[in-house]
Amino acid sequence: SASSEKIHSSEDLQSSRMASSYNYTQVCVKFSCSWTISNFSFADDENGASLTSSTFSDASGRLKWALQLYPNGVDSVQEGYVSCFAVLVSAPEAGVRACARLVLLNAEGQEAMVIENNYYTRVYEGDQIGSELFSRNDVLDDASGLLQDDKLTLTCKVSITGCLVISTAQVKEPDSSLAFELGELWEESLLTDCTLCVAGQEFKAHKSILSRTRLISEMEPDVLKEILTYIYSGKAPNIRQMAAKLLAAADMYLLDRLKSMCEDTLCSSLTVDNAAETLILGDLHQAQHTKNDAVTFINVNAEEVTKTDGWTTLTDDHPHLITDLYQSLVSAGEPPAKRQRRF
Template identity: 35%
Template sequence: MSNLNYTTRTEGQTKINTIIWTVPNFVNLLENKSTREFRTEKPKDPGADPIYSRFHLKMQFLGRDNDIIEIYYLSPIPVFLKSILTVCLKRFEERSIVIKEYHTVQANKWQYLATLFKRDITGFDGRDIFLLNDGSLRLKFQFIVTNDIKVDYSNVPEAQLSNDFENLLNNGLFSDITMKSAEGNEYKVHKAVLASRSVVLKAHFEHNTTECHTNIVESPLESEVLTEVLTFIYSDKAPRVDDMPEKLLAAADFYELSRLKSLCEEALHKKLTVENAIETLQLADLHSAKILKQLTLEFIKDGQAKLITKTEGWAKVKSVELIKTIYNYIMTDDVEADIK
């Protein structure tokens, strides 16, 4: 049984919600390998407790020995918020784990917040690092919700760096290498920019490679996709990510562009439906999109599993490992629900 302490205060158009979640005997919880998830408890009468009208929390235990603890939160309504997670230590000390700046949160969707590691809960020499004297783990969540999302920067010139670099791509000025698409379309680009953004492209120029001698990089990407990848590399923007998230996810994985990969995962998550859930899960598995895979599994187990087994995507599944992953994820959740 965990303990929640909830406070809220209002400053102008901003509401600061603070939740302190204390989990007693946390090491014992970690050692119980049958435990794969731990959530804040809902009251029998949700209307009787204002805590549960706002945020709900959970821990997801991963790894054979519960070595990884992922922290999630859920809001019953769409909000624009900033989230802060802090670990309360001994002697009234605190350690900030993560700060996520303002962003829009969907209603009734689990939102990933942070990852803790078992080795940080209890050190290798037996010292409890993140635990209190009584062996409990205490986490402080701050959800800063605001309706005032317009900030006046009228006296500050608009940032031009990304636009300037995008112009450098478009006009090819001072380019020192040519990149070719799968169809043979050429792009005048710059080694320094490519190498600074992608370790895969950097490898083309570090050794005695063909690219070093010819100053030509052959890309397997189609022109439509390569144009978007280069736009992202130069400007950090992905204007068409919602139009072709599947292709851009594959490209981001190929060139190891982690931020573009995250943007694609978010775009695919927004498009997630019963009909495309299996295809999305396969795509996430193929390109090691961990967050998208987790969110898709969460979607499937959240009352959608029976509907999904009737889709065309399910009928075409040939991977036994994928079916086992879905089955184990759902069955583990059901077992825990029975225990609770």
């Protein structure tokens, strides 16, 4: 049967420029790899059967790719062709904009058959880039010179543009002055002297502690519980599930450290689907780091973001944010008319 030899890959950082937000870098990366398949003529020639290479990735390990080859086509429509694809195995939720160049080498290592697209398209985890244009008969024909010792060698170059590298520790959190013992005091309801009632739920607390934060109970029970957990312990264990609601509460009750924690969570969780809503949130609650990062993310992923419900809400109810987005483009030194079209 056919077997795969070790795949060789390399990465070339073509260009890099800082976007308008301090903790984003927009880059263009090119991956190249070579894959040799031994005993190719013995590969399963059933329509739909495939061979898959080992994975290769960028330097950060955030993007992982593999090559996939169908010796007799992906389906009945492609039967009679050797179908070759670059598969995005692992990627951020927002995907990446990429194009690929797939080449079959002859016995002398020269390019014999080439599949290339020169435009970038957005691909997500599990998507493929490639074609079925290699004729199976041509590949197996001795005259083609593609097989030497029954080995088929495929090279691939994947180019990625507009991807975002997000720095860690995006928002510096002020030091907490809350003692660990306070958390235990609240969790065990020791020496409590007041009760907060929200939607039929009661939370025992201490007047002396709550008076310092000017906390009132006009919020959902789960949010109030998380706020109380933070006030007593300095921690917010469920922040990822309720960062938006906690940000609003932290802004209202002047809990600056919690607000910073919420911003960090929101900035690290930006996606095409939530970017517009995150920008609105940052604007409403004076969360400048969140606002800046959302602006940058939207500009890089403009075509996809403008198709979301959040974008409709932004344009209808918060049109002033369109100005912020435009100003970000101008300050980046890349006027809209000259930006590469996003597919």
